[in-house]
Amino acid sequence: DIQVTQSPSTLSASVGDRVTITCRASQNINVWLAWYQQKPGKPPKLLIYQASTLQPGIPPRFSGSGSGTEFTFTISSLQPDDFATYYCQQYDTYSVTFGQGTKLEIK
Amino acid sequence: QMQLQESAPGLVRPSETLSLTCTVSGASISHSTFYWGWIRQPPGKGLEWIGTVYEDGDTRYNPSLKSRVSMSVDTSKNQFSLSLRSVTTTDTATYYCVRHFGSIDWCDPWGHGALVTVSS
Numbered sequence: 001d002i003q004v005t006q007s008p009s010t011l012s013a014s015v016g017d018r019v020t021i022t023c024r025a026s027q028n029i030n031v032w033l034a035w036y037q038q039k040p041g042k043p044p045k046l047l048i049y050q051a052s053t054l055q056p057g058i059p060p061r062f063s064g065s066g067s068g069t070e071f072t073f074t075i076s077s078l079q080p081d082d083f084a085t086y087y088c089q090q091y092d093t094y095s096v097t098f099g100q101g102t103k104l105e106i107k
Numbered sequence: 108q109m110q111l112q113e114s115a116p117g118l119v120r121p122s123e124t125l126s127l128t129c130t131v132s133g134a135s136i137s138h139s140t141f142y143w144g145w146i147r148q149p150p151g152k153g154l155e156w157i158g159t160v161y162e163d164g165d166t167r168y169n170p171s172l173k174s175r176v177s178m179s180v181d182t183s184k185n186q187f188s189l190s191l192r193s194v195t196t197t198d199t200a201t202y203y204c205v206r207h208f209g210s211i212d213w214c215d216p217w218g219h220g221a222l223v224t225v226s227s
Contacts, residue, residue, distance in 0.1 A: 043217035
C-alpha cells in the first residue's frame with residue numbers, strides 16, 4: 001500500500017500569511033494527488049487535483065505543486081474563511097490513501 | 108447539479124452488519140465513466156477510504172477492510188450501496204459517499220455524510 005505522510009499536523013498563522021503544507025508519498029505516484037479543505041460538520045471540499053490543477057471556482061490564492069513523492073500545497077495570502085483542516089489524497093494504482101490532515105489555526 | 112445523499116441506520120449493534128445506501132440525483136449512474144466510492148471519518152479523526160464500485164460491479168477495496176466489505180450498484184434506482192460486516196465500536200464514523208472522477212481518482216462531489224454509531 002502507498003502511504004502518505006502529511007506535515008505539519010497543526011499550523012498557526014495570521015490573516016495575510018503565506019502557508020505551505022507538505023505531503024510525501026511512500027513511492028512514486030506521478031501527479032496523482034489531490035487536496036481538500038474540510039470545515040467542522042461539513043464534507044471535504046475538493047480544491048486541487050492532479051497535484052496542481054485548480055478545481056473550477058476555487059480562488060487562485062490556493063495552489064499545489066510537486067510530482068513523484070514530494071508535494072506542496074500553498075495558500076498565498078490567508079483569508080478568514082481559510083481556517084480549516086486540509087487533507088491530501090493519493091489515487092495511484094487503483095487505491096486511495098489520505099494524509100493525516102493539517103489543522104490550520106488562527107494565531 | 109449532481110448531488111449525493113447517504114441513507115444510514117444511525118445505530119448498529121456490535122457484530123452486526125452496517126448497511127448504507129447513496130442516492131445520486133442530478134445525473135445518472137448508468138453509462139458514465141465514473142466510479143462511486145465510500146469514505147469514512149471517525150469522530151475527531153482523519154479520512155479513510157473504504158472502497159469504490161463501478162456500474163458493472165467492478166470493485167476496489169481498502170485492504171484493511173476487504174474481508175468485511177462489499178459494494179454494489181443499483182442502476183434502476185440510481186443508487187450504490189455499502190455493507191460492512193461484523194462491526195465493532197471502531198467502525199463508528201461519519202460515512203461519506205463520493206463520486207470518483209474517472210477511475211479511482213479524486214473525489215467530487217461528496218455527500219453530506221451520515222454518522223453511524225456502533226454500540227450495544
